[in-house]
Amino acid sequence: MSKKISLTGIKPTGAPHFGNYIGAVRPALEMANSDEYEGIYFIADYHSLTSVHDPKLLNEYIYEVAATWLACGLNPDKTTIYLQSQVSEVMEFNWILSCFTSKGLMNRAHAYKAFVQKNEELGRDEDQGVNMGLYTYPILMACDILIHKADVVPVGEDQLQHVEISRDIANAFNHNYKKELFKLPEGMARKGVMLPGLDGRKMSKSYNNHIPLFLDEKKLRKTVMKITTDSTPPEAPKDPNASLVFDLFKFFANESQQAELAAWYKRGIGWGEAKDELFKVMNNEIGEAREKYNHYMSNKHLIDEILHAGAAKLRPGIQEYLKEVKEVIGVR
Incomplete structure (x- = not known):
């Protein structure tokens, strides 16, 4: 029996802390080492563009995240890790699936709603500071999931909506063409494993109570x-x-x-x-x-090699899938 595909996306937003390690890294790696799942991991650098507009900073974040997962036990010989931007086909999928996504669905996305609420509380225009990347990033996230025909997506309970949106978009496409082309993924919620910070609240950089890993x-x-x-x-x-x-x-x-x-x-x-x-x-x-970690950060070419190899391994299958999708919608 073939293994189920498990997909994990990691947004590069800075050096990780012990809360990230306990809440996300350690449980995800335990799952990666199981015999039930084929693990695919990607560093979501395009997603970071919604807020990180400093190229040097983003590049460093990418290396820090990759080095963290590799150092903590992700084995690229057994699982696949790649950089999102090195699989450019995802952007073609992004446009195609955007055309099957209602604006109302994006209006209900938690991140966008939270941004609007904060603006309202501060007496600002509700869309101040909202770029289209932030507004539509659930579509790109859906594409990240759907292009791999993922069976399960392990996420925190607050992220389950993204998997639900992926299912909604896939259903809209499949229904329109009367063809089950996109697999409907299942969200796998990680129950609230919360490491307290220095002051007893949840460990978070925003509280400045974290312990760098x-x-x-x-x-x-x-x-x-x-x-x-x-x-x-x-x-x-x-x-x-x-x-x-x-x-x-x-x-x-x-x-x-x-x-x-x-x-x-x-x-x-x-x-x-x-x-x-x-x-x-x-x-x-x-x-x-x-x-x-220090070894990888001192030898970043090793990280580059691993990420390039991961993308090269996956792209042929994704390209074939994209070709199939384009035939269905009628474009060449």
């Missing part, structure tokens, strides 16, 4: 020491289940390590000691990947 050991330890704690003295027993430090520790430690630290909490532990234990497990988790 590939800090060197000295900077990582210094950042971990900034985690919010109370003024309870070291000798006082502490409840591990009421501790932000312990909440973070559980994401990186095995059951034995958790039990040992929990017992130390109950005997009495200093916050500096607790944070040091957290630093050790975080550093152990990411140490090998950090070395690989």
